[in-house]
Amino acid sequence: xxxxxxxxxxxxxxxxxxxxxxxxxxxxxxxxxxxxxxxxxxxxxxxxxxxxxxxxxxxxxxxxxxxxxxxxxxxxxxxxxxxxxxxxxxxxxxxxxxxxxxxxxxxxxxxxxxxxxxxxxxxxxxxxxxxxxxxxxxxxxxxxxxxxxxxxxxxxxxxxxxxxxxxxxxxxxxxxxxxxxxxxxxxxxxxxxxxxxxxxxxxxxxxxxxxxxxxxxxxxxxxxxxxxxxxxxxxxxxxxxxxxxxxxxxxxxxxxxxxxxxxxxxxxxxxxxxxxxxxxxxxxxxxxxxxxxxxxxxxxxxxxxxxxxxxxxxxxxxxxxxxxxxxxxxxxxxxxxxxxxxxxxxxxxxxxxxxxxxxxxxxxx
Amino acid sequence: xxxxxxxxxxxxxxxxxxxxxxxxxxxxxxxxxxxxxxxxxxxxxxxxxxxxxxxxxxxxxxxxxxxxxxxxxxxxxxxxxxxxxxxxxxxxxxxxxxxxxxxxxxxxxxxxxxxxxxxxxxxxxxxxxxxxxxxxxxxxxxxxxxxxxxxxxxxxxxxxxxxxxxxxxxxxxxxxxxxxxxxxxxxxxxxxxxxxxxxxxxxxxxxxxxxxxxxxxxxxxxxxxxxxxxxxxxxxxxxxxxxxxxxxxxxxxxxxxxxxxxxxxxxxxxxxxxxxxxxxxxxxxxxxxxxxxxxxxxxxxxxxxxxxxxxxxxxxxxxxxxxxxxxxxxxxxxxxxxxxxxxxxxxxxxxxxxxxxxxxxxxxx
DNA sequence: GGACGCTGGTGAAGCGCTTCGACGAACCGT
DNA sequence: ACGGTTCGTCGAAGCGCTTCACCAGCGTCC
Numbered sequence: 001x002x003x004x005x006x007x008x009x010x011x012x013x014x015x016x017x018x019x020x021x022x023x024x025x026x027x028x029x030x031x032x033x034x035x036x037x038x039x040x041x042x043x044x045x046x047x048x049x050x051x052x053x054x055x056x057x058x059x060x061x062x063x064x065x066x067x068x069x070x071x072x073x074x075x076x077x078x079x080x081x082x083x084x085x086x087x088x089x090x091x092x093x094x095x096x097x098x099x100x101x102x103x104x105x106x107x108x109x110x111x112x113x114x115x116x117x118x119x120x121x122x123x124x125x126x127x128x129x130x131x132x133x134x135x136x137x138x139x140x141x142x143x144x145x146x147x148x149x150x151x152x153x154x155x156x157x158x159x160x161x162x163x164x165x166x167x168x169x170x171x172x173x174x175x176x177x178x179x180x181x182x183x184x185x186x187x188x189x190x191x192x193x194x195x196x197x198x199x200x201x202x203x204x205x206x207x208x209x210x211x212x213x214x215x216x217x218x219x220x221x222x223x224x225x226x227x228x229x230x231x232x233x234x235x236x237x238x239x240x241x242x243x244x245x246x247x248x249x250x251x252x253x254x255x256x257x258x259x260x261x262x263x264x265x266x267x268x269x270x271x272x273x274x275x276x277x278x279x280x281x282x283x284x285x286x287x288x289x290x291x292x293x294x295x296x297x298x299x300x301x302x303x304x305x306x307x308x309x310x311x312x313x314x315x316x317x318x319x320x321x322x323x324x325x326x327x328x329x330x331x332x333x334x335x336x337x338x339x340x341x342x343x344x345x346x347x348x349x350x351x352x353x354x355x356x357x358x359x360x361x362x363x364x365x
Numbered sequence: 366x367x368x369x370x371x372x373x374x375x376x377x378x379x380x381x382x383x384x385x386x387x388x389x390x391x392x393x394x395x396x397x398x399x400x401x402x403x404x405x406x407x408x409x410x411x412x413x414x415x416x417x418x419x420x421x422x423x424x425x426x427x428x429x430x431x432x433x434x435x436x437x438x439x440x441x442x443x444x445x446x447x448x449x450x451x452x453x454x455x456x457x458x459x460x461x462x463x464x465x466x467x468x469x470x471x472x473x474x475x476x477x478x479x480x481x482x483x484x485x486x487x488x489x490x491x492x493x494x495x496x497x498x499x500x501x502x503x504x505x506x507x508x509x510x511x512x513x514x515x516x517x518x519x520x521x522x523x524x525x526x527x528x529x530x531x532x533x534x535x536x537x538x539x540x541x542x543x544x545x546x547x548x549x550x551x552x553x554x555x556x557x558x559x560x561x562x563x564x565x566x567x568x569x570x571x572x573x574x575x576x577x578x579x580x581x582x583x584x585x586x587x588x589x590x591x592x593x594x595x596x597x598x599x600x601x602x603x604x605x606x607x608x609x610x611x612x613x614x615x616x617x618x619x620x621x622x623x624x625x626x627x628x629x630x631x632x633x634x635x636x637x638x639x640x641x642x643x644x645x646x647x648x649x650x651x652x653x654x655x656x657x658x659x660x661x662x663x664x665x666x667x668x669x670x671x672x673x674x675x676x677x678x679x680x681x682x683x684x685x686x687x688x689x690x691x692x693x694x695x696x697x698x699x700x701x702x703x704x705x706x707x708x709x710x711x712x713x714x715x716x717x718x719x720x721x722x723x724x725x726x727x728x729x730x
Numbered sequence: 731g732g733a734c735g736c737t738g739g740t741g742a743a744g745c746g747c748t749t750c751g752a753c754g755a756a757c758c759g760t
Numbered sequence: 761a762c763g764g765t766t767c768g769t770c771g772a773a774g775c776g777c778t779t780c781a782c783c784a785g786c787g788t789c790c
Contacts, residue, residue, distance in 0.1 A: 010513065011487055013776055024740045029778060036779095039738060056487035060434060061776035063425030064745045071490075074472065076457075084450045092441070095474045099481075104490065107439065107472040109460045116464075122376055122421035125436075125469065148375065233627075233659035259657070262598075262627035269631070292624070294598035378746055389770045394748060401749095404768060426746035429775045489776095 012053040021049040032057065063124065072098055072315060073126040075108045075117065075140075077133035083258055085286055086304050090132060090154065093308025101316045103127075114143045121149045128315045130154065134165070136202035150318035152311045156204040156327065164318065166311045166328045170205045170284075173300045173332035174212025177254045177282045180298070180334055182220040185343035186252040186280060189217065189224050190243045192236075192264060193256050196228040209256050209284065223247070229260050236263035240271065251279060251343045258285035261293060276341035287335070295338035303330055377418040386414040397422065428489065437463055437680060438491040440473045440482065440505075442498035448623055450651055451669050455497060455519065458673025466681045468492075479508045486514045493680045495519065499530070501567035515683035517676045521569040521692065529683065531676045531693045535570045535649075538665045538697035539577025542619045542647045545663070545699055547585040550708035551617040551645060554582065554589050555608045557601075557629060558621050561593040574621050574649065588612070594625050601628035605636065616644060616708045623650035626658060641706035652700070660703035668695055 018025040023042060030036040031046040038046075049055075063069040074094050076087060095105045106126055108116055110133075117140065120126050127149065131140060134155030144151045145162055153165040174191070181189050191213045193199070194206040210226050217224035225247055229239050244250055255261050261283050265275065273279045275295055283290055283299040290299035307330060314324050383390045388407060395401040396411040403411075414420070428434040439459055441452060460470045471491055473481055475498075482505065485491050492514065496505060499520030509516045510527055518530040539556070546554050556578045558564070559571040575591050582589035590612055594604050609615055620626050626648050630640065638644045640660055648655055648664040655664035672695060679689050 011489070014778095015776075025777080026741075026779075027739060030739090033778080036739090037737065042738080054487070056484060058429070058776050059488045059490040060425045060428030061745090062778080064423070064429050064747085065776075065778040067745075067778090069425060071471070084453050088449050088453055091472065092474050092476075095472055096476060099477055104485070105472045106436070107456065107460055107470045109457050111457075111461065112464055119421060120469070122419070123424045124376070125424040232657045237659070262631070263659075266627070266631050266634070269634075292597045294602070294628075379748095380746075390747080391749075391771075392769060395769085398748080401769090402767065407768075423746050426775090427748075429777085430746075430748040432748095432775075 012055045017049045017055050021046045069127050071104045071106050071126045073106045073108050073129045075131045086302050089304035090308045093305040097309045097312035121147045128319050136204050152315045154311050164324045168302050169329035170208035171212040174209040175216035176332050176334050178213050178216035181252040182222050188249045189252040191226040191254045192229040195230050229257050231259035233263040236260050237267040240267040253281045256284040258289050275339050280340040298337045298340040300332045300334050377420045382414045382420050386411045434492050436469045436471050436491045438471045438473050438494045440496045451667050454669035455673045458670040462674045462677035486512045501569050517680045519676050529689045534694035535573035536577035539574040540581035541697050541699050543578050543581035546617040547587050553614045554617040556591040556619045557594040560595050594622050596624035598628040601625050602632040605632040618646045621649040623654050640704050645705040663702045663705040665697045665699050
């Protein structure tokens with residue numbers, strides 16, 4: 001009598017595989033993990049049994065014994081003013097990359113708060129953590145330092161000490177937009193940015209883009225106005241009107257708010273300003289939005305997929321105990337489409353990234 | 366000598382708690398799970414030790430011993446033509462609800478294919494599965510039936526036998542839109558639907574909405590044109606032009622494509638048709654979009670949060686072995702805003718859901 | 731030719747938890 | 761006073777896997 005009689009789970013276990021293949025349990029384990037040399041012959045016998053029985057290792061048992069869950073956590077924001085499609089692209093890129101490294105992804109939202117992170121890390125549910133939508137002075141950052149698990153941030157906090165961060169170089173993105181416009185001869189540009197709440201929260205990308213715009217404008221002798229911008233069509237309209245009231249000579253717009261690009265175009269149309277004949281528009285938004293607009297928008301996309309991939313691969317490196325660079329900034333890439341043209345009366349040759357009119361060359365890269 | 370000397374993990378274990386509280390390991394377990402009566406005194410001692418030591422149960426060990434991972438899988442699509450913000454709302458609602466039931470959420474994308482589902486279920490990484498964006502004849506459905514784990518679908522496949530599904534009643538949503546417009550005296554309406562690819566894929570919600578529109582139109586003596594619609598501004602424009610070419614007397618539009626609502630309004634403006642004076646517009650889209658448009662759109666929102674909550678709670682019921690209804694359809698709710706008005710020359714009293722002009726009353730609900 | 735190092739394989743000790751059965755103590759009714 | 765309950769607690773047996781330590785066989789090198 002075998003005593004206790006719990007019901008067996010139904011799924012074959014490693015012991016079943018071992019029995020079927022006529023080898024020891026440990027041998028099966030080594031075949032599957034590749035951590036020890038196993039003869040061709042044995043390996044094939046084992047693999048055949050695995051396939052035949054439809055064996056899948058039990059995740060809990062594996063995690064318990066190996067002290068690795070092969071799961072990473074992805075902490076997403078669910079706040080307002082968030083660039084939803086971009087977040088989604090990140091998420092799918094992260095899942096796909098993680099799978100390539102034989103890891104799964106546990107989804108966390110920030111609303112459980114920092115203790116959610118703690119719970120998951122302390123309980124060994126995950127091996128490492130990916131945090132999105134990082135604010136300049138993020139409350140989660142100190143927690144990450146004491147978490148005892150590797151983490152990678154998508155975004156840039158004010159103090160990156162001891163962290164690993166990946167992001168688009170938004171500062172550079174702001175510069176690139178202005179340089180493109182300056183190269184086309186525009187002398188008065190405006191940045192329509194993220195909603196005011198995003199700036200107030202101290203979200204890095206908004207501030208950095210604005211700084212890049214302002215800096216490049218100064219360097220190229222371009223006058224720049226910057227305004228936050230809500231996602232509401234009526235308010236966008238009001239902002240655009242406000243811009244032209246403050247600077248009637250405005251000939252170019254940088255829009256960093258994907259939800260606003262449509263309304264901005266509508267507002268310009270309503271004001272009788274044609275794109276790109278009267279006003280040039282550069283957007284910082286996913287390519288999809290830029291392509292679907294009419295006219296198609298010159299844009300700097302956020303390479304969500306690339307960032308997601310990089311973040312995962314950095315995290316994997318940390319899980320293996322390898323050193324990682326503290327900050328990885330991806331170079332922005334401006335795609336010229338149909339919404340930018342030479343400023344009226346200033347037939348400039350197009351040369352992206354290089355200032356045309358105002359003499360002083362861009363700082364070396 | 367204690368022999369093997371693996372490094373201890375650093376995290377306190379249940380044994381540490383038991384020792385600290387002066388009780389047996391099993392007692393700690395029972396305090397934490399509540400599966401056995403424990404005296405007030407002992408419970409408090411144990412809980413104090415738990416807090417003091419910062420104990421968090423090891424997820425792997427727990428899963429192994431209890432045969433429950435306390436994790437559910439969420440399978441998201443990453444296809445084109447997908448309503449990104451809605452998906453995102455689902456996801457966050459699912460995570461939040463799952464946490465309320467003491468479960469975490471593992472994120473899966475469909476691109477790993479059905480075997481991804483199988484791997485995760487067979488490996489006992491998750492206890493149950495939530496599948497989004499179900500197609501009418503979805504390849505994953507047969508798999509779900511043989512998965513050996515409870516699952517809930519968000520969306521409706523053609524054959525719901527043996528499944529548990531939740532969704533908005535899109536058929537009814539289509540009806541509600543038409544009924545609202547018919548009640549305002551509109552006699553010629555059009556549905557601008559999802560992209561053609563979505564219909565071709567056999568995605569349930571698109572077909573069901575269209576059927577609801579057509580059916581209600583017939584019932585109320587309203588002429589209805591239905592067209593798929595891409596998300597590209599230029600193509601939206603073309604579609605709108607096409608609609609008015611086919612039916613110059615068109616006085617109302619139902620738009621079921623959140624990415625198209627902006628462009629539709631722009632196109633109408635460009636054609637010199639005012640909303641709602643010349644054309645009424647009803648959208649099936651998140652409230653956020655409807656609110657941000659100008660004029661604010663009368664709309665039927667997809668109650669993503671509610672659906673997510675329901676889906677989780679149904680899944681939890683299945684995990685407990687309780688029976689669940691095979692199909693749960695949520696009643697759509699139309700919010701009247703500023704984009705719909707009485708048809709010109711037909712001053713009808715507004716009465717949502719009840720046909721005004723054409724006599725025959727709506728079928729009883 | 732014996733010490734040595736490989737290679738390929740085994741056995742068993744946990745990993746940290748849940749849960750079953752047992753058991754003393756207190757409490758009942760008779 | 762004595763069986764029968766109930767209550768609160770304990771001990772120990774796993775859950776299914778990884779990994780350490782060991783071993784048998786075999787070629788190798790002084």
